[in-house]
Amino acid sequence: MAHAALSSIRAAKRTEGITYAVRDIVSLAQEVAKTGKEMLYLNIGDPNKFDFETPAHLIEAVHAAMRHNHNGYSPSSGILSGVEAVRAEARSNGITSILDVFLTSGGSEAIEICLTALVDRGENVLIPYPGYPLYEAVLAKLEAKAKPYFLDEDNGWQPDLDDIRRKIDSKTRALVLINPNNPTGAVYTEQTLRGLLKIAREHGLVVFSDEIYDKMILDPKKHLSTASLDPDAPVITLNGLSKGFLAPGWRIGWGVVSGRQGEMKDYVGAINRILRARLCANHPMQHAVKPALEGQTAFLTETRKKLQRRRDITFEMLNAEGISCVRPEAAFYAFPKLDIPMADEAFVKGLIRETGVVAVHGSGFGEKPGTKHLRVVYLPPEEQLRKAYASLLAYLKKNRK
Numbered sequence: 001m002a003h004a005a006l007s008s009i010r011a012a013k014r015t016e017g018i019t020y021a022v023r024d025i026v027s028l029a030q031e032v033a034k035t036g037k038e039m040l041y042l043n044i045g046d047p048n049k050f051d052f053e054t055p056a057h058l059i060e061a062v063h064a065a066m067r068h069n070h071n072g073y074s075p076s077s078g079i080l081s082g083v084e085a086v087r088a089e090a091r092s093n094g095i096t097s098i099l100d101v102f103l104t105s106g107g108s109e110a111i112e113i114c115l116t117a118l119v120d121r122g123e124n125v126l127i128p129y130p131g132y133p134l135y136e137a138v139l140a141k142l143e144a145k146a147k148p149y150f151l152d153e154d155n156g157w158q159p160d161l162d163d164i165r166r167k168i169d170s171k172t173r174a175l176v177l178i179n180p181n182n183p184t185g186a187v188y189t190e191q192t193l194r195g196l197l198k199i200a201r202e203h204g205l206v207v208f209s210d211e212i213y214d215k216m217i218l219d220p221k222k223h224l225s226t227a228s229l230d231p232d233a234p235v236i237t238l239n240g241l242s243k244g245f246l247a248p249g250w251r252i253g254w255g256v257v258s259g260r261q262g263e264m265k266d267y268v269g270a271i272n273r274i275l276r277a278r279l280c281a282n283h284p285m286q287h288a289v290k291p292a293l294e295g296q297t298a299f300l301t302e303t304r305k306k307l308q309r310r311r312d313i314t315f316e317m318l319n320a321e322g323i324s325c326v327r328p329e330a331a332f333y334a335f336p337k338l339d340i341p342m343a344d345e346a347f348v349k350g351l352i353r354e355t356g357v358v359a360v361h362g363s364g365f366g367e368k369p370g371t372k373h374l375r376v377v378y379l380p381p382e383e384q385l386r387k388a389y390a391s392l393l394a395y396l397k398k399n400r401k
């Protein structure tokens with residue numbers, strides 16, 4: 001029998017814009033690791049890869065759920081106890097106009113569902129540069145456009161409100177803000193948040209307020225939930241168990257929709273159509289949501305203490321010749337600026353090959369043209385961090401000319 005000529009299966013064009021620098025850099029690191037080189041990983045925001053463990057009371061809650069055979073599907077919006085705990089937490093953060101709450105497979109799925117339910121092909125969404133790359137990847141998949149606005153390094157990485165205004169057009173549907181921020185570690189001021197809300201209200205934009213690091217504030221600075229500042233603004237507040245509760249592999253996140261009922265009715269309906277179509281988030285792990293939000297928080301104090309010390313080492317060591325770093329106020333990331341002749345991606349690749357230190361190039365998160373950065377994750381223990389930064393600085397010194 002004759003065979004048709006072999007041709008490769010054509011991938012969908014919409015996948016071409018989907019990149020994720022954090023994981024893309026891993027294949028190079030794996031290649032280098034195979035040569036037997038000692039690797040120091042400063043690239044992945046996974047606390048459980050280091051000396052942080054999921055709190056025992058959460059593990060016990062999941063274990064008990066499995067024992068009680070809560071292993072079938074859950075309601076599409078999540079189990080009642082989890083949904084109610086998230087609602088109560090949102091209320092205690094000052095969000096009064098809650099319209100809907102749902103549990104998802106990580107904050108990632110909430111982001112994907114809420115963007116999918118909102119944005120049509122050809123429309124656009126304002127996203128921060130630098131920022132978490134998932135938003136841009138999802139928009140590429142939706143054949144929509146990411147419109148980057150800049151965070152201002154000279155102003156503690158607060159969003160540049162004038163830049164946001166300049167970038168809005170008739171096809172703009174939403175404004176994404178990540179607070180506390182990945183990759184800069186900045187916490188936004190009330191003035192910034194009010195400014196962002198004002199712009200969103202003026203232009204009828206939905207605000208995506210990604211607050212997944214809100215339990216990891218390292219300075220005596222208060223984190224404000226965006227939606228608490230304006231009950232009438234259409235806001236999706238995103239959070240989950242991955243970061244503050246040290247369980248990223250459980251893939252549990254959530255979304256809280258707030259705003260005016262009349263204005264949000266269709267949108268909430270669309271979100272729920274998608275929630276139903278994908279059945280539910282991981283069921284047994286949802287049973288950890290209530291104990292996470294209502295149980296003991298000693299582990300959080302411990303986590304913050306460790307991170308404060310690691311942040312201080314980072315800030316101290318990464319302000320040297322050829323490198324400068326704004327002091328991170330939260331989370332476990334820093335985004336130092338590099339004074340180097342080559343592109344930051346080339347710098348990072350050379351750094352990995354030569355020193356085994358794995359960081360991610362700033363261009364993977366977006367940055368102002370002409371600037372060069374590096375994102376480091378300061379989750380590793382102090383000695384590992386010092387060693388990695390010393391290698392990084394030595395490599396920088398050699399490659400500055």
Ligand SMILES: Cc1ncc(COP(=O)(O)O)c(C=O)c1O
Pocket residue numbers: 045105106107108109132178182210212239240241242248251252253
């Ligand atoms: C800002 C931000 N949002 C969302 C996520 C995704 O979190 P999850 O593990 O809940 O999907 C991350 C993960 O690194 C993140 O940094």
